[in-house]
Amino acid sequence: MSTIYIRENLNELASAIDKKSSIFVIIDNNLKPYCSHFSQFNTIWLNTSENAKTLDTVAELTGKLLEAGADRASFIIGVGGGITTDIAGFVASTYKRGVKFGFVPTTLLAQVDASIGGKNGVNYNSYKNIIGTINQPEWIFICPQMLSTLNPREFKAGIAEVLKTFILFDKEYYKVAVEYFAQLEQLLEKEGSYAPDGEFCNLSLLTEIIGKCAQYKSAVVERDEFERGERRMLNLGHTFAHAIEKICGEACSADGKQSGIMHGEAVAIGMVLAAKLSVKMGMATGEFADMIEHDLKRVGLPVDVPVHPATGEKIAVTSLLEALKKDKKVNGEHINFIIPQDLGCVKDIKILIKELEDLACDLC
16 A cells, blocks of 8 residues: 655655656646646646546557656655545546556645645546546655645545544544634634744644545555445545536536536535435434534534536525436436445445435425
């Protein structure tokens, strides 16, 4: 499995890199301030957006690697958020039938979730990550200090994955994380920034939170790398989230615009819907669902189904369910769905899509 380094200083990256290899860095174009850390390597800049997660981008990067002389002994480093690590990992997994690679995730979402686990993929039309591989990076270098470069919305998108992880595995740290991120939200309202002096308050606690998430995710992946059992639990909130992203993405693509919702925002809404569904199924209390909704609001995340970008009206449940039928987790007339019952108690159930339609008809 991948070696995970958690360091407060990016200068320590050198310790993870094998100097004997020919290094090629695929890096988010927004990270120019950090280019000095990679100037000694062959660098390929990537304009990142969800629309860039395509086979066309993979082909373009493959061509650049060929032109630069990358061979089967080369090593690829993906530097950026989840989009960059998804693309870089997929390119590395397929270039000359696979070369070794590592990640330097630079968003909260990527540090706690997206870069960990070996899932590398691209989208096809509006279907997220429908083409991909499961192939582990050699290492993941996590530096929380880099998060100070994020705008608040990008940072919040990662909070959803943090809280998802603790809902699954650690009810005590769930409470710690909610309080910490709620304090950051208050700081944002007062100062206009999470890190007004260039550094997060209580960076050591943030580092601890990220480290715990990374350890939980890595341990699950080690036990169930190919998502045949326990790893499916990590999809909490994602079934509805992917349906929301699909609808918003399709509408915006038709207008040539970028989708108006981020993955973490959709996951937050998806967790609220999953908790409400759990109440309707008699598996959770209303108090639990209310707590999840209240806590996500406290940390500044959306909890309501968004409006349709084309119509300006709230997305209907029927539209969500129609999009949900194309989810990767659908198997015949059933879908695997992750239902939260309480903090630290989540069930992986197989439910008839028709039954899900009946239960979810008035969720939002």
